[in-house]
Structure formats: C-alpha cells, structure tokens
Amino acid sequence: MRVELAQVAGFCMGVRRAMDMALDASMRLGGPVYTFGPLIHNPSALSLLEARGIRILEEIPAKGHGTVIIRAHGVPPQAKERLEHAGFDVIDGTCARVVKVQMLAYAHARQGYTCVLIGDKGHPEVKGIMGYAGEKGLLISSEGDLDGLPPLDKYIILAQTTQDRERFDDWCRRILARYPGGKIFNTICNSTSKRQAEVRRLASRVDAVVVVGGRQSANTRRLAEIVTESGKPCMAVETEEDLDFGQLKDFKRVGVTAGASTPNWVINRVLRQIEAFPSRNEPVFTRWLLQTLRFLHETNLCTALAGAALALSGIFMSGPAPLAGGIAPWRAMASLLSLSPNVLYPVLSTLMAACFIFSMHTLNRLIDMEASVYNDPLKARFLAAHQGTFITTCVLSLLISLTAAWALGPPSFLILLGVTMLGVLYSVPFIPGWKARRALKDLPGTKAIFVAMAWAVVAFLAPLGRWPIFIGFADWCIFFMIAVLVFMRSALLEVIDVQGDKIVGRETLSLIFGENKVLGMVRLLAALLLAVSVGMTLAGLVPHLVILFAIPAAWFMWLTRTFAGHRFGQNLKMELKVEAGFIFLLVCVVLGRVLTE
Numbered sequence: 001m002r003v004e005l006a007q008v009a010g011f012c013m014g015v016r017r018a019m020d021m022a023l024d025a026s027m028r029l030g031g032p033v034y035t036f037g038p039l040i041h042n043p044s045a046l047s048l049l050e051a052r053g054i055r056i057l058e059e060i061p062a063k064g065h066g067t068v069i070i071r072a073h074g075v076p077p078q079a080k081e082r083l084e085h086a087g088f089d090v091i092d093g094t095c096a097r098v099v100k101v102q103m104l105a106y107a108h109a110r111q112g113y114t115c116v117l118i119g120d121k122g123h124p125e126v127k128g129i130m131g132y133a134g135e136k137g138l139l140i141s142s143e144g145d146l147d148g149l150p151p152l153d154k155y156i157i158l159a160q161t162t163q164d165r166e167r168f169d170d171w172c173r174r175i176l177a178r179y180p181g182g183k184i185f186n187t188i189c190n191s192t193s194k195r196q197a198e199v200r201r202l203a204s205r206v207d208a209v210v211v212v213g214g215r216q217s218a219n220t221r222r223l224a225e226i227v228t229e230s231g232k233p234c235m236a237v238e239t240e241e242d243l244d245f246g247q248l249k250d251f252k253r254v255g256v257t258a259g260a261s262t263p264n265w266v267i268n269r270v271l272r273q274i275e276a277f278p279s280r281n282e283p284v285f286t287r288w289l290l291q292t293l294r295f296l297h298e299t300n301l302c303t304a305l306a307g308a309a310l311a312l313s314g315i316f317m318s319g320p321a322p323l324a325g326g327i328a329p330w331r332a333m334a335s336l337l338s339l340s341p342n343v344l345y346p347v348l349s350t351l352m353a354a355c356f357i358f359s360m361h362t363l364n365r366l367i368d369m370e371a372s373v374y375n376d377p378l379k380a381r382f383l384a385a386h387q388g389t390f391i392t393t394c395v396l397s398l399l400i401s402l403t404a405a406w407a408l409g410p411p412s413f414l415i416l417l418g419v420t421m422l423g424v425l426y427s428v429p430f431i432p433g434w435k436a437r438r439a440l441k442d443l444p445g446t447k448a449i450f451v452a453m454a455w456a457v458v459a460f461l462a463p464l465g466r467w468p469i470f471i472g473f474a475d476w477c478i479f480f481m482i483a484v485l486v487f488m489r490s491a492l493l494e495v496i497d498v499q500g501d502k503i504v505g506r507e508t509l510s511l512i513f514g515e516n517k518v519l520g521m522v523r524l525l526a527a528l529l530l531a532v533s534v535g536m537t538l539a540g541l542v543p544h545l546v547i548l549f550a551i552p553a554a555w556f557m558w559l560t561r562t563f564a565g566h567r568f569g570q571n572l573k574m575e576l577k578v579e580a581g582f583i584f585l586l587v588c589v590v591l592g593r594v595l596t597e
C-alpha cells in the first residue's frame with residue numbers, strides 16, 4: 001500500500017531534547033535517574049524509559065538523591081527549588097519555547113501586568129507558566145472562563161504553546177473588544193502550527209489518514225480532529241497493533257502523521273505495517289516488486305549484492321585476472337571445468353566477498369537485535385522469526401567464502417581468515433572499559449571505520465591473490481577509494497539508525513558528532529573521492545575505469561540532501577538507495593569495460 005508520511009511528524013525539537021537528556025543521563029550518570037512527572041504523553045516512550053531504569057517522580061520527597069530531569073513542559077519555579085533543596089541534581093529539559101512564555105509571564109507580572117494565559121486547565125505546561133505569573137496569572141481554558149473574565153486594565157495575553165491558532169485569535173479578539181489595550185504575545189509553537197497545516201495538506205492528497213500518538217496527548221487529538229474536519233477517514237492509533245486492516249484495505253494511498261510526543265520508532269512500525277499490507281487497488285507488478293525488494297532487504301541479500309557489485313567493480317577496474325603464480329587451485333579448477341580463467345576468477349572472487357559480507361552483516365544484526373527493534377521493526381521481527389535458518393546460512397556462507405578464498409590461493413585465504421577472526425573478535429568483549437569489558441564494536445565512533453576496512457579487504461585486497469607487499473600503487477589507490485565509499489555507506493546507515501542506536505546506548509558517529517555533521521562529512525568525502533578519482537585518472541596514475549568512482553560519489557552526495565529531510569520510517573527505501581550506489585558503480589564499470597575493449 002502506498003503511504004505518505006507527513007513532513008512534520010513525531011518528536012518536536014523540545015520533546016526530542018528532553019528525551020535525549022534522559023537517555024544520556026541514564027547512560028552516563030551513576031545513581032537513580034527520574035523524570036519529574038511523565039516525560040511525554042506516550043506509553044511506548046514511557047515503557048522504554050522504564051526499561052532503561054528511568055523512573056517517574058510524582059511527588060517531591062523531603063529528602064532524595066539522584067538526578068531529576070524536568071520535562072519539556074517545564075515546572076513552576078517553586079517546584080525546581082524544592083527538588084534542589086531535597087538533594088536532587090536537576091537537569092532542566094524545559095523546551096526553549098516554553099521558557100520564553102515563562103519569562104514573558106514572569107517579567108510582565110513583576111511590572112504589574114495581569115497575565116492572561118489561554119491554555120488547557122491542569123496541563124503541566126500551564127501549571128508551570130502560571131507559577132511564573134504568580135498572583136498575576138489568569139487562566140482562560142473555556143468559553144465559560146471567557147464569559148466570566150474579571151475587568152482587565154493593564155494586561156497581556158499569552159498562549160500555551162500547543163493551542164489552536166484559530167481559537168487563540170478568536171479569544172484574543174473577544175477579550176480586546178471588552179477590555180481594549182491589552183498586549184498580545186502569540187506564543188503558539190510553530191512546530192504545532194506547521195504540523196497542523198501539514199496535516200490539512202496531507203488529508204487533501206490521500207484517501208485516509210492514520211494519526212499516531214498517545215491517547216492522552218492533546219496535540220495528537222487535535223491532529224485527529226483536523227483530519228475529521230477535512231472529511232477524510234481518520235484512524236487514531238497508539239501503536240501498530242491498533243491498526244484496523246479491515247478498514248485500510250479499501251484505500252489506495254494512506255497518509256500518516258503523528259503528535260509531538262510520538263517516538264519515531266512507533267511511527268516506523270506503523271508505517272512499515274501499512275506499507276507491507278497489500279492494497280486491493282495496487283497493480284500486481286508493483287506489489288510483486290515491493291515484495292521482492294522487501295525480501296532482499298529483510299534477508300540482508302541486498303547488502304550481499306552490494307558487496308558482490310563492489311568486488312566485481314574492483315576486479316574490472318584493476319585489470320585482467322592475475323595469471324602469474326600458477327599454483328592457485330582456481331587455475332587448475334578452470335582447466336578441469338573447461339572454463340576460461342577470466343570467468344572463474346571473478347566468479348570465485350565475487351562469491352567470496354558476497355558470502356563473507358552476508359554472513360558477518362547478518363551475524364552482527366542478530367547479535368545487535370536490540371537497536372533493530374526500534375530502527376527497523378519488521379526486519380528485526382523477520383530475523384527473530386528465522387533465527388535458526390539465518391545462523392545456519394551464515395555458517396554455510398562463511399564456509400563457502402573461505403573455500404572460494406582457498407581456491408584463489410594462499411594469500412587470499414590467509415587474508416580472509418585474518419578478517420574472519422577480526423570479525424568474530426569485533427563483537428567479543430575483551431577490552432577493559434569504564435563500566436564493563438568492551439568489544440571492538442563498542443569503541444565510540446569506530447564501527448564505520450571497521451566496516452569500511454573489512455569490506456575493502458574482502459572485496460578488493462583478498463581477490464587480488466597477492467601478498468599486500470607486492471601490490472602496486474594503482475591497486476592501493478583503488479583499495480582506499482573502496483574503503484572511503486564503504487565508510488560513506490556506513491555513515492549514512494548510521495544516520496538512518498540514529499534513534500535506535502541512541503536508545504541502546506551505542507556510540508556511533510551520528511551520536512557523537514550529530515547527524516548534520518556526519519552528513520556534512522559524507523558530503524566532503526564524496527566531493528574528495530570525486531575529485532581524486534577524476535584527477536588521478538586524468539593524470540594517468542590509475543586505470544581509466546577508476547574515474548567511475550565519481551558516479552557513486554555523486555550519488556552519495558545527493559543522498560545526503562534527501563537524508564537531511566527524512567530520517568525515519570523510510571529504512572527500506574533509504575537502505576536500498578544507499579546500496580544502489582554500488583550497483584550503479586558496477587553497471588558503469590561493465591559498460592566502460594565493454595565500450596573500451
């Protein structure tokens with residue numbers, strides 16, 4: 001089924017910051033970590049925090065210890081003081097936009113202004129702002145409050161950040177008509193108004209809209225109301241389990257939006273469930289194509305294909321099959337099978353690379369299932385359901401890879417054996433760390449580097465069938481260009497997986513430097529790869545097909561732009577786009593080889 005995700009959906013800036021603060025505190029600080037009241041109105045996010053040992057502090061005790069995170073809604077100033085007096089370390093997660101309203105209320109109340117706040121009675125954000133306004137605060141949350149407004153002289157009007165714009169404007173007009181001279185501060189958060197405007201546009205383009213979010217979330221409820229007002233069918237769900245496929249089957253194109261407190265991994269699951277559901281009106285070919293792509297993605301076969309494409313590209317770039325030596329079993333096999341060495345050599349090399357990459361990638365996914373549950377739930381579920389089959393296939397693939405390497409000769413076999421041992425060591429904890437023994441994969445920010453080196457060795461160095469000291473300058477250049485290309489691939493995939501990695505506390509490049517910096521780094525590396533591959537080819541330092549590295553470099557540069565806009569709910573499409581870079585390289589190299597021979 002075709003699904004369109006709203007441009008603005010899921011955690012807003014303030015909620016995301018508060019959530020990050022809580023997860024960081026639970027990972028880095030000793031002692032108990034609390035949030036003062038539920039951090040957000042979403043049961044899935046709350047259960048995750050509970051699983052990470054973050055508890056909810058409902059009342060402030062006389063004495064306490066540990067860290068308390070103040071949520072994005074903020075608290076009255078007295079509550080913050082009482083927490084500090086009780087002995088807690090307080091981390092203030094109040095959203096900057098809420099702080100602005102609190103400060104407006106505080107400053108004007110001190111100057112004698114009455115602070116009229118349009119907001120929901122009992123909402124934590126409203127309680128916090130009223131705390132800053134003190135005795136000068138006046139809450140309007142219903143028509144009744146509006147009618148019973150006392151006479152106002154010197155006053156300002158403020159809005160709870162998630163209020164509806166139309167209602168706020170209307171009530172301001174009515175207050176000013178009765179008591180002219182008041183100052184209006186429109187403090188509605190533009191994240192809310194953008195989200196509401198976007199859902200109106202989305203509803204006009206699709207057959208029905210699914211609104212994802214907690215039942216207690218006011219802004220999620222408002223989104224559902226807007227969809228209903230638009231006349232399109234609306235399904236409000238808390239998780240993917242609430243989806244009614246009996247109702248969904250009649251639609252061709254479904255829109256998905258989510259409230260500001262809905263975690264991305266919940267949206268992700270809902271999206272993937274709807275996408276996987278066949279629509280009655282979907283053409284058979286589209287359905288077949290999507291199912292095939294999904295199968296390649298969920299079985300990790302698309303990663304193996306990317307590895308195979310890289311190995312073949314390297315072989316074609318580097319030149320003809322190495323005929324020197326004459327002792328490698330593959331040459332004997334070629335004459336035994338009456339096959340041309342130029343056919344058997346690339347077949348064995350590609351088989352070795354593809355099987356190794358498939359096996360290591362899948363084993364690591366199986367070991368690190370925790371993060372996949374958040375990043376790519378359907379794939380995680382598929383892997384978990386076929387765990388036994390995957391383990392058997394991984395072992396068989398590794399054996400096939402080692403056999404192919406043995407056939408390619410002693411250098412290839414020993415290089416692959418070395419990488420296999422490093423691959424196993426990668427996930428085994430043996431380095432003394434600050435909390436427990438750590439594995440190589442736990443070293444902050446190194447995963448992309450390890451993967452890049454492993455792929456470059458397996459896809460290019462091992463197939464060469466020569467000891468590294470006998471490899472020439474041009475081949476080392478190709479080796480490093482492949483490593484850079486794979487590094488960019490891993491960095492882009494880490495950007496997609498950032499939320500799950502953050503939840504399980506994995507320190508990837510995206511978590512250390514931030515997603516934008518990583519995308520900037522990929523852009524820079526892609527530009528460098530493009531310039532170096534073109535420059536070195538034109539200077540005659542490397543074989544002429546090396547210039548084609550410019551194609552995946554330009555592709556990755558373009559991908560950084562699309563990744564900056566949408567970073568979740570699109571794992572399938574985004575991962576396929578990343579792996580497609582290697583297929584493009586192979587197609588261009590094959591065409592180049594055919595045209596120049």
Ligand code: SF4
Pocket residue numbers: 012013014015072073095096097098161162189190191192260
């Ligand atoms: S909705 Fe706006 S004001 Fe409220 S937490 Fe999110 S970003 Fe901040």
